[in-house]
Amino acid sequence: MKVAIIGVTGYSGLELIRLLSQHPEVIIQSLHSQSMVHHKISDIYPHLQNCCELMIKEIEPATIMEETDLVFLATPSGVSATLAQPFIEADFPLIDLSGDFRLKTEGSYEKWYGKEAAPIDSILKAEYGLGEERQNSQANFIANPGCYATGALLSLAPLVKAKMIQPDSIIIDGKSGLSGAGKVPSTSSHAVSVMGNMTVYKMNQHQHTPEILQQLQQWNANIEAIQFTTSLIPVTRGILLTIYAKVNEELTEEALVELYTSYYREKAFVRVQPVGVYPDLKQVQGSNYCDIGLAYNSETRLITLVCTLDNLVKGAAGQAVQNLNIMCGFPEELGLINSPVFP
């Protein structure tokens, strides 16, 4: 399987190189970006010396389609929409990591991303790529989910599908490390603003709000809205979500853990924690794992879910490789079962 990576000089593009260069069925055929054409990737990123010595090439869709079997777009939202078009028109296998093909309701992308959407017929061709929910899919055009959305949806799926929580009671509090913002620095991502600090951002305006809601509504049409808040924390990678929802009927933590353990029994990348154990960032960093801990408070009748994942792996490149595996009929875990980096 020969692949091309467009947007390879960004953080998720680099993760694609790291993961795909260890994948037994994949050859990285070509690398592409906007501003670094004709540079060797290992000259820009010395950690890749001896691991990947490819030269970055111009983005020529016809050549890419001639030389490879699948293309990854690890490019910013708005850019992917345009770059994807020739591949979509040719029905060429494509996995896009941006938000450009995730929101299926007309007008939603413009509202939440504040820019022009891709053509609606292209958006509708893309399958939403939440890996654990799309076994045996034949789709060859995947809209890889957002990082927060991945954690929120994997955490809520068993409860929402089983209709165990009140549809208007879902509160999602997400905290992300800085690599989630991509490689281009800004005033708010300056070390002085971030180190030793913690800030809320995009209050009630985060673009993953409609993405999470869209999927939850497919599982339970009675869910009309969610509360979702995001914060920036001074770590390089990792997301921790704390999610609250009110139960319809009393339950025990043992029953809750049993529900999740049974739901995710066959899923290699979701690790349900035992009663009273809650995941941290270090236990998932560098890996494709999404870890979920569960609690129940009988006084408030609230369930609390604690979820951690690596935004660049399960939240981006790792899930994209998982989607390649599903698309190609490879075992879903192929090339992805590497232990998290600790300490």
Ligand SMILES: NC(=O)C1=CN([C@@H]2O[C@H](COP(=O)(O)OP(=O)(O)OC[C@H]3O[C@@H](n4cnc5c(N)ncnc54)[C@H](OP(=O)(O)O)[C@@H]3O)[C@@H](O)[C@H]2O)C=CC1
């Ligand atoms: N970072 C994360 O944790 C996550 C990111 N995503 C999504 O994945 C995508 C990539 O994110 P991330 O890796 O953080 O982004 P970065 O900002 O780190 O990198 C962006 C990449 O896109 C390239 N690029 C930018 N503009 C263009 C253009 N006009 N034409 C061609 N290439 C271009 C850049 O190339 P050059 O160096 O030449 O400028 C660079 O390689 C985004 O859509 C993001 O929303 C999704 C989930 C998590």
Ligand SMILES: CC(=O)N[C@@H](CCC(=O)OP(=O)(O)O)C(=O)O
């Ligand atoms: C820390 C930080 O800024 N994180 C980014 C997540 C990026 C992402 O996943 O964006 P897409 O949905 O466009 O792919 C954010 O909150 O916007």
